[in-house]
Amino acid sequence: MVLLDALTGWARAQFALTAFYHWLFVPLTLGLSFIVAFMHTIYVRTGDEKWKETTKFWMKLFAVNFAIGVATGIILEFEFGTNWSNYSWFVGDIFGAPLAIEGIFAFFLESTFVAVMLFGWNRVSKKFHLLSTWLTAFGTNLSAVWILVANAWMQDPAGTVFNPNTGRNEMVSFLNVALSETAVYKFLHTIMQAYLLAAFFVVGVSAWYLLKNRHLFFAKRSILIASVFGFLASIMVAITGDGSAYNVAKKQPMKLAAIEGLYNGTTNAGLVLIGIHKDNADALGIRLPGMLSFLATRDFNGFVPGMKDLIEGNKQYNIPSMQERIESGKIAIDAFKNYDLAKKQGDTIAANQYKQTLMANFHNFGYGFMDNPQQAKPKILNITFYSFHLMVALGFYFILAFLWTIYLTMKDKIANNKLALKLSILNIFLAYLASQLGWIVAEVGRQPWTIQDLLPTWTSVTQLSVANVKTTFFIFLIIFTVLLIAELGIMFKMIGKGPNLKEEEV
Numbered sequence: 001m002v003l004l005d006a007l008t009g010w011a012r013a014q015f016a017l018t019a020f021y022h023w024l025f026v027p028l029t030l031g032l033s034f035i036v037a038f039m040h041t042i043y044v045r046t047g048d049e050k051w052k053e054t055t056k057f058w059m060k061l062f063a064v065n066f067a068i069g070v071a072t073g074i075i076l077e078f079e080f081g082t083n084w085s086n087y088s089w090f091v092g093d094i095f096g097a098p099l100a101i102e103g104i105f106a107f108f109l110e111s112t113f114v115a116v117m118l119f120g121w122n123r124v125s126k127k128f129h130l131l132s133t134w135l136t137a138f139g140t141n142l143s144a145v146w147i148l149v150a151n152a153w154m155q156d157p158a159g160t161v162f163n164p165n166t167g168r169n170e171m172v173s174f175l176n177v178a179l180s181e182t183a184v185y186k187f188l189h190t191i192m193q194a195y196l197l198a199a200f201f202v203v204g205v206s207a208w209y210l211l212k213n214r215h216l217f218f219a220k221r222s223i224l225i226a227s228v229f230g231f232l233a234s235i236m237v238a239i240t241g242d243g244s245a246y247n248v249a250k251k252q253p254m255k256l257a258a259i260e261g262l263y264n265g266t267t268n269a270g271l272v273l274i275g276i277h278k279d280n281a282d283a284l285g286i287r288l289p290g291m292l293s294f295l296a297t298r299d300f301n302g303f304v305p306g307m308k309d310l311i312e313g314n315k316q317y318n319i320p321s322m323q324e325r326i327e328s329g330k331i332a333i334d335a336f337k338n339y340d341l342a343k344k345q346g347d348t349i350a351a352n353q354y355k356q357t358l359m360a361n362f363h364n365f366g367y368g369f370m371d372n373p374q375q376a377k378p379k380i381l382n383i384t385f386y387s388f389h390l391m392v393a394l395g396f397y398f399i400l401a402f403l404w405t406i407y408l409t410m411k412d413k414i415a416n417n418k419l420a421l422k423l424s425i426l427n428i429f430l431a432y433l434a435s436q437l438g439w440i441v442a443e444v445g446r447q448p449w450t451i452q453d454l455l456p457t458w459t460s461v462t463q464l465s466v467a468n469v470k471t472t473f474f475i476f477l478i479i480f481t482v483l484l485i486a487e488l489g490i491m492f493k494m495i496g497k498g499p500n501l502k503e504e505e506v
Contacts, residue, residue, distance in 0.1 A: 267302065
């Protein structure tokens with residue numbers, strides 16, 4: 001068991017490492033693609049060469065980031081087969097579908113038209129070139145749709161049924177998988193956060209030019225487009241974040257309890273504004289009375305279960321204990337084994353009885369792999385708690401930051417406000433921080449599950465030697481770090497050079 005824990009830990013660490021680096025590149029690609037498309041549209045409509053060079057500058061930065069993002073993404077998908085083969089075998093029929101669609105349809109769309117977008121200047125018509133830019137943006141974001149659908153299914157396995165004859169989960173409704181409430185909110189919240197990050201990137205780089213008194217027209221126009229784009233995205237991040245939290249309360253109540261540091265369930269539960277996490281006790285801090293209840297139940301007096309309720313059970317609110325769910329899960333696992341044996345022996349009557357028992361308890365199948373109720377809790381509760389609250393605080397700050405930037409730009413005061421320009425540069429790093437914190441909340445908060453309620457991490461991992469996984473972890477760490485340094489070096493050089501504008505056009 002110790003070796004299994006070590007193997008699972010290192011496999012998770014390697015996947016987290018790859019996902020961390022991959023997500024450094026992806027959000028900028030997603031958001032910058034549309035910002036470039038907007039700028040390209042302005043150029044085609046106006047014919048102004050300054051807008052052409054503005055578009056080409058941001059397009060080059062998009063291209064560098066796009067290339068590195070593709071490389072890390074391919075490795076991430078391969079890891080499902082190398083490190084998580086039990087998981088891939090158990091749910092490959094479902095999980096593989098959105099990944100296949102992403103590769104066959106979305107990736108080919110973006111990879112086909114990105115070449116025309118980057119190299120089509122003066123080689124194709126202006127309108128076709130513009131169309132290629134928009135199709136690249138849609139293709140890039142369409143790729144994200146299917147990846148996020150796959151991730152959402154892991155957190156809410158909808159539209160599927162377990163087939164005891166094969167021992168695998170099978171898809172019964174593609175629409176339920178692709179359009180589940182979890183998938184919709186996962187996509188909208190993640191994609192809007194990516195747009196927000198890309199907007200801060202454009203604003204921050206443009207602010208650097210203003211501080212250096214370079215390319216003033218380019219910088220001011222870029223800031224105006226990006227800040228409006230970012231402000232709208234930041235509002236949508238808040239709205240979809242609320243919807244996501246409501247969905248988490250219904251589908252993953254343990255994650256919500258971890259997010260809010262709620263140990264004892266209560267009605268009229270308060271939402272923590274500033275707090276300190278406590279083990280086996282409610283978080284200490286300033287709370288907004290009733291707001292957590294409203295967030296989770298749409299009722300200020302609604303009951304929100306805490307970790308104690310979910311572990312020990314709460315009969316008043318029909319919440320089973322983890323021990324009951326573990327026992328139900330073990331019944332399901334035993335019934336599955338006996339069904340398979342009875343079927344091989346040709347005992348149809350016994351097989352049908354075991355099948356009925358299996359399906360009646362299958363919703364607790366994953367709990368049957370647990371030895372004690374405490375295994376159902378996320379291991380690192382304080383990280384989930386602090387990551388969530390810092391992310392939310394940054395989210396509200398971002399709304400104000402975009403509003404301030406828009407105001408200064410519209411009043412033509414942005415170039416003279418050194419504080420705003422310096423904060424705009426800092427906001428790039430804060431946006432990346434918030435982006436990573438969001439994934440920490442989503443993924444660490446749902447542990448120990450690879451598939452919510454159906455498959456815990458230690459049953460999903462490939463039986464590899466710990467040494468092999470450790471070795472590849474550090475190999476990936478070196479490779480990804482080198483790629484990141486290379487990308488930053490190229491982008492800093494391109495930013496230092498600036499857009500190709502004549503002196504009188506700056």
